[in-house]
Amino acid sequence: MAEIKLKNLNIEFGSFKAVDNVDLIVKDGEFVVYLGPSGCGKTTTLRSIAGLVKATSGDILFDGKRVNDLSASERNIAMVFQFVSLYPHLKIRQNIVFPLKARGVAKAEIARKLDWVTEVFKLGDDLDRYPGALPPGARQKVALARAVIRDPAVLLLDEPLSAIDEQFREEMRWELGHLQRQLGVTTIYVTHDQREAMSLADRIVLMSDGRIVQVGEADQIFYNPVNMFAGQFIGSPSMNLIDLRPAEGGLTLGASGVHLSPERDGLPVWAMNSRRPLKLGIRPLNVELVDDDHQGPSLDIAVDDVFSVGRERFFTFHLGDQIHQGVDKRKTVGSTGRVRFAPEGFLFFDTETGRRAAPEV
Ligand code: ATP
Numbered sequence: 001m002a003e004i005k006l007k008n009l010n011i012e013f014g015s016f017k018a019v020d021n022v023d024l025i026v027k028d029g030e031f032v033v034y035l036g037p038s039g040c041g042k043t044t045t046l047r048s049i050a051g052l053v054k055a056t057s058g059d060i061l062f063d064g065k066r067v068n069d070l071s072a073s074e075r076n077i078a079m080v081f082q083f084v085s086l087y088p089h090l091k092i093r094q095n096i097v098f099p100l101k102a103r104g105v106a107k108a109e110i111a112r113k114l115d116w117v118t119e120v121f122k123l124g125d126d127l128d129r130y131p132g133a134l135p136p137g138a139r140q141k142v143a144l145a146r147a148v149i150r151d152p153a154v155l156l157l158d159e160p161l162s163a164i165d166e167q168f169r170e171e172m173r174w175e176l177g178h179l180q181r182q183l184g185v186t187t188i189y190v191t192h193d194q195r196e197a198m199s200l201a202d203r204i205v206l207m208s209d210g211r212i213v214q215v216g217e218a219d220q221i222f223y224n225p226v227n228m229f230a231g232q233f234i235g236s237p238s239m240n241l242i243d244l245r246p247a248e249g250g251l252t253l254g255a256s257g258v259h260l261s262p263e264r265d266g267l268p269v270w271a272m273n274s275r276r277p278l279k280l281g282i283r284p285l286n287v288e289l290v291d292d293d294h295q296g297p298s299l300d301i302a303v304d305d306v307f308s309v310g311r312e313r314f315f316t317f318h319l320g321d322q323i324h325q326g327v328d329k330r331k332t333v334g335s336t337g338r339v340r341f342a343p344e345g346f347l348f349f350d351t352e353t354g355r356r357a358a359p360e361v
Contacts, residue, residue, distance in 0.1 A: 001028050001029055001153055001154075001184060001185055001186050002028060002062045002063045002076075002153040002154055002186055003025065003026065003027055003028045003062070003063055003064075003186070004024075004025070004026040004049060004060070004061070004062060004154060004186060004188070005024070005025050005026075005059070005060075005061040005064070006022050006023060006024045006025075006045075006049075006058065006059070006060055006061075007023060007058055007059040007060075007061065008021055008022075008023060008057065008058040008059070009021070009022040009023070009045070009048065009055055009057075009058035009059070009060065010022075010055065010056045010057045010058050011041070011044050011045070011048055011053060011054075011055055011056050012056040017210050018041045018044045018210055019041045019044055019045050019048070019055075019210050020041075020209070020210035020211045021058075021211070022045065022058075022210075022211070022212055023212075024205060024212065024215065026186060026188060027186075028063075028186055029184045029185070029186055030186060030187070030202050030203065031177070031180050031181075031187045031189065031200060031201055031202045032187070032188050032189070032201060032202065032203050032204075032205055033188075033189045033190075033191060033196070033197040033200055033201035033203075033204050033205070034046065034188060034189065034190045034191070034205050034207060035191060035192065035193075035194060035197040035201075035204050035205065035206050035207070035233070036192065036206060036207035036208055036213075036233075037192060037208065037233075038192055040207045040208050040209060040210065041207055041209075041210040041211075042190040042191075042192075042207055043158055043190055045207075046079075046156050046158055046188060046190050048060065049077070049154070049156060049188065050072055050075070050077050050079050050156050051067070051070060051071055051072035051073075051074070051075050051077070052072055054068075055068055062075065062076075062153060062154070063153075075153075075154075076152055076153040076154070077152050077153065077154045077155070077156055078147035078148060078150070078152035078154070078155050078156070079147070079155075079156040079157070079158070080140070080143050080144055080147050080155075080156075080157050080158070080160045081158050081159070081160065082158060082159040082160060082162050082163050083163055084131075084136075084139045084140050084142070084143040085143075086131040086139060086142060086143065086146075087131070088130065088131050088132055089130075090130075090131075091127065091128055091129065091130060092123065092126045092127050092128070092129055092130070092131065092134070092142055093114060093127040093128065095131065095142060095146055096114060096117060096118075096123075096127075096142060096145050096146045096149055097110050097113070097114055097149065098146065099146060099149060099150050100113060100149060100150055103150070105150075113149050113150075114149070116149075117145040117148065117149050118145075120145075120179060120182060120183070121141050121142075121144065121145045121179065123141065123142065123145060126138060126142070135168070136163060136164050136165070136168075137164045137165070137168035137169075137171070137172050140160055140161065140163075140164060140172065141172070141175070143160075144160070144176070144179070148183055148185060152185065153185075153186065154185070154186050154187070154188070155180070155183075155185045155186070155187040155188075156187075156188050157187065157188070157189040157190065158190045159190055159191055159192075160176075160189075161173060161176070161196065162191070162193070173196060173199055173200060174199075176200065177199070177200050180200075189201070194233060194234050194235070194236065195236065197218065197234075198218040198222075198234070201217075201218060202217070203215060203216060203217055204216065204217070204218055204221060204234075206221060206229075206230055206233060206234070208229055208233075213226065213227065213229055213230050214226045214227075214230045218234070221234045222234050222235055225239075225281075225347065225356065226355065226356055227349065227353075227354045227355045227356060228241060228279070228281065228349045228354040229354060231281045231347060231349070235283055236309060237284045237309060237314055237325045238284075238325070239281050239282065239283050239284075239347075240280075240281070240282050240283070240284065240287060240324040240325060241279045241280070241281055241349070242254045242256075242279060242280045242282065242319060242322070242324065243277075243279055243280075243351070244260075244271070244277070244278045244279060244280050244348075247259055249261050249272075250262065250265070250267055250272055251267060251271065251272055251278075253280065253297075253299075253319070253341065254319045254320060254322065255319050255320030255322075256299050256319050258297050258298070258299045258341070259297060260297055260341075264296065264297070265296065265297050265343055266343025266344070266346065267343070267346070268346075268348075268359070270358075270359035271348050271357065274348075274357065276350055276351070276352065276357070277350075277351040277352065278348050278349065278350065278351060278357050279348070279349045279350075279351050280341075280346060280347070280348060280349075281346075281347035281348070281349055282341055282342075282345050282346060282347065283345055284314055284324075284325040284326050284327050285312075285327050285345070286341065286342040286344065286345025286346075287324065287325065287326030287327065287339050287340075287341055287342075287345075288326065288327060288329065288339065288340050288342060289315075289326065289327075289328055289329070289330065289332075289333055289337045289338065289339055289340075290338050290339065290340045291338070292338055294338060294340060296340065297340065297341065298338050298339060298340045299338065299339055299340075300336065300337075300338050301317040301318075301336065301337055301338070301339055302317060302318070302335065302336055303315045303316070303317055303333055303334065303335055303336060303337055304316045304317055304318060304323070306328065306333060312327055312329075313327070313328040313329075313331050313333075314326065314327055314328065315327075315328050315333050315337070317337075317339070326339050
């Protein structure tokens with residue numbers, strides 16, 4: 001097992017910068033998930049750690065030792081990709097022990113290791129079957145078993161579950177997290193699926209355009225996003241963003257005309273006095289339906305649509321030409337409703353820079 005350190009890592013393809021000045025420490029035994037939209041540089045970063053892509057500049061260190069100039073096979077890493085490549089003509093047991101046989105490991109040691117991964121991955125029933133007889137989820141488990149059988153220092157996983165049916169993916173995700181904790185192997189996992197990231201990661205590394213936007217536990221990014229991108233990328237349904245307009249003694253919410261004041265509505269005084277235009281970020285869970293006679297800032301809306309995510313029911317509505325989402329906890333919404341914007345869910349962003357707005361000092 002190893003601690004991985006990336007120092008000022010830059011990776012360029014011609015004039016294009018795929019990874020831009022990345023600094024990161026992945027702790028020994030940690031499960032870190034690289035999350036971000038397609039093309040943001042996740043796979044390139046992973047491949048550079050694996051030794052499959054050369055860093056243009058910067059350092060990659062395993063336990064303090066610079067590995068930039070080591071080949072992939074010298075780095076003691078194991079990598080599993082989206083599409084599994086098992087040998088179809090070999091039984092599962094032969095597939096799993098292949099990396100050990102290739103290295104000339106002694107028979108008794110191979111048998112011991114096979115017993116170990118068979119137990120950990122619960123593969124006993126499948127050992128004498130051929131890959132073609134297994135569903136994709138089970139094949140991916142075999143690929144993982146083959147990856148860890150030689151005790152790699154680092155496990156690198158690139159969207160390993162995305163080719164698996166949704167129905168099995170959830171189960172595999174749970175199993176993968178459980179296995180990683182059991183094995184304690186330092187793991188970096190790449191995905192563009194925020195649900196996957198939130199359920200697996202000790203820490204999430206959120207990337208955009210080759211740069212790290214934010215590093216933290218899922219909850220930290222969810223409750224404390226550093227900018228609008230982080231706020232909107234994490235959390236489903238996505239965070240609402242509403243323009244705030246200056247008004248006498250407070251601010252109004254976009255086109256709604258709903259007035260927020262510091263005394264009554266929990267609007268911070270610094271936000272009211274901000275000289276820069278702000279947007280309110282508020283998660284759908286904090287846009288709640290209230291009774292018609294609700295006291296305090298609320299707004300009558302026309303409901304456009306209703307949908308469910310897990311056990312929660314959400315609805316969409318318009319403010320001007322912007323679509324927003326709220327939660328229907330009582331599951332009673334009809335074609336109209338009255339919503340309240342809960343101040344405990346207020347996040348403020350600088351409209352121009354996108355960054356989280358803070359009191360000016
Ligand atoms: P995805 O989930 O789509 O794979 P990603 O975040 O993993 O996205 P990368 O595969 O790391 O993104 O790619 C980052 C950028 O670098 C993309 O614009 C991609 O086209 C570019 N890129 C990657 N490899 C090369 C290469 N060998 N030559 C040129 N450009 C490349």
